[in-house]
Amino acid sequence: MLGSRRDFPALTAEPDLVYLDAASGTPCPEAVIAQLTAELRGPAANPGRGGHPWARDALRRLEEARAAVAAFLGATFPDEVAFSRGATGAMAFLADRWGPTALADGGDILYCPGDHLSTVRPWLRLAERMKNHGVRAVPYRRDRLGRIDPDDFARAASDRTAVVVATDVHNLHGTRTDLDALAIPPGATVCLDCSQTAGRLPLRLAESRAELAVVSGHKMFGPPGTGTVYVRRGQHRRIAVDRAAARSGPARHVSPLTDAAEEGSLDGAGAAALASATAFLDGIGIDRVGGHLAGLAARFANGASRIGGVTLLGPPVEAGGPHSGIAAFALDGQAGDDVAFALERRRIYVRAGDHCLDGPREDAVRVSFHLYNDENDVDRLLQGLAAAAERD
Numbered sequence: 078m079l080g081s082r083r084d085f086p087a088l089t090a091e092p093d094l095v096y097l098d099a100a101s102g103t104p105c106p107e108a109v110i111a112q113l114t115a116e117l118r119g120p121a122a123n124p125g126r127g128g129h130p131w132a133r134d135a136l137r138r139l140e141e142a143r144a145a146v147a148a149f150l151g152a153t154f155p156d157e158v159a160f161s162r163g164a165t166g167a168m169a170f171l172a173d174r175w176g177p178t179a180l181a182d183g184g185d186i187l188y189c190p191g192d193h194l195s196t197v198r199p200w201l202r203l204a205e206r207m208k209n210h211g212v213r214a215v216p217y218r219r220d221r222l223g224r225i226d227p228d229d230f231a232r233a234a235s236d237r238t239a240v241v242v243a244t245d246v247h248n249l250h251g252t253r254t255d256l257d258a259l260a261i262p263p264g265a266t267v268c269l270d271c272s273q274t275a276g277r278l279p280l281r282l283a284e285s286r287a288e289l290a291v292v293s294g295h296k297m298f299g300p301p302g303t304g305t306v307y308v309r310r311g312q313h314r315r316i317a318v319d320r321a322a323a324r325s326g327p328a329r330h331v332s333p334l335t336d337a338a339e340e341g342s343l344d345g346a347g348a349a350a351l352a353s354a355t356a357f358l359d360g361i362g363i364d365r366v367g368g369h370l371a372g373l374a375a376r377f378a379n380g381a382s383r384i385g386g387v388t389l390l391g392p393p394v395e396a397g398g399p400h401s402g403i404a405a406f407a408l409d410g411q412a413g414d415d416v417a418f419a420l421e422r423r424r425i426y427v428r429a430g431d432h433c434l435d436g437p438r439e440d441a442v443r444v445s446f447h448l449y450n451d452e453n454d455v456d457r458l459l460q461g462l463a464a465a466a467e468r469d
């Protein structure tokens with residue numbers, strides 16, 4: 078137990094609340110709120126717009142934030158990371174500004190129709206726009222527990238595969254993808270959605286098979302509407318830079334990635350606060366977070382499997398390893414929204430509905446733990462679930 082609920086003002090303000098929707102958005106810890114407040118109270122200059130000391134200082138702080146976030150994500154160089162409004166904007170950027178050059182001579186985009194709409198839609202739009210160039214979107218399957226089917230992946234992959242779009246940790250099932258277990262053709266570029274990994278499990282992007290990645294800041298204790306896009310240096314030449322538009326950004330060339338992704342005014346305060354979220358997580362230790370989440374996920378899975386009518390929608394939690402802390406389940410004969418409402422009445426907040434997926438099962442309910450949750454939270458959830466199951 079990391080015992081840090083007290084670090085989160087939103088949670089200390091509501092001591093009886095069990096918040097289990099971190100995968101949608103995490104509350105901000107005091108350190109991030111303090112950083113954001115300090116940024117807003119300080120010099121108001123736009124990073125790099127103008128040569129006066131305020132503008133120069135804002136630019137310096139922006140680059141410090143970039144270096145901190147890049148180190149947290151395990152990037153080799155800070156210029157491989159640009160700030161975005163979140164993972165959705167970051168993924169759309171990659172499809173719009175990296176995709177057209179990479180696919181100019183045609184090729185297949187492999188994607189999973191069971192992944193988050195923010196992951197999939199930009200690439201489907203690109204395939205549609207570029208079909209006359211010989212670009213195709215080719216689907217691969219996940220099984221009902223959210224594991225990518227390696228045989229189906231191998232069937233979809235070929236020497237035509239140009240891009241593999243994959244999700245590292247699935248937003249409903251909580252399953253982590255092992256890219257090394259997939260038959261990814263050597264010439265293909267992998268684009269990885271790490272929205273549900275960052276802040277939960279270690280990320281070492283420099284060592285990953287993925288050369289492109291997106292991260293959501295507000296799921297890792299950063300302020301709402303923050304995130305990052307990662308492009309390894311070897312892929313920078315494929316980014317379409319609009320030189321004139323780049324001048325509307327921080328007015329300093331960092332890399333083709335930042336030139337293209339950071340057009341216009343930046344949320345410098347958000348970037349600094351996101352960097353402070355990485356310091357907060359580093360202070361705890363990301364390995365400890367993953368271990369803590371594994372303990373909660375295992376306790377939940379054990380307890381839930383003893384409640385009649387509960388079906389778990391994720392693979393078993395492996396002993397000894399870290400876990401995303403995201404778990405999904407269905408309750409026999411009950412709509413997900415009804416189960417969520419029954420839990421809400423007990424002050425337990427979970428996620429039901431469409432889960433931002435294309436046609437998920439209607440009875441799917443997601444719980445997502447984080448470092449402020451403890452075993453009592455899991456037990457309250459299990460009690461609530463048992464009561465909901467009995468009603469049927």
Ligand SMILES: Cc1ncc(COP(=O)(O)O)c(C=O)c1O
Nearest residue numbers: 163164165193195248270272293
């Ligand atoms: C896997 C995945 N990708 C993308 C997103 C969208 O992230 P953002 O809210 O940062 O746009 C989410 C958010 O739920 C997600 O879970």
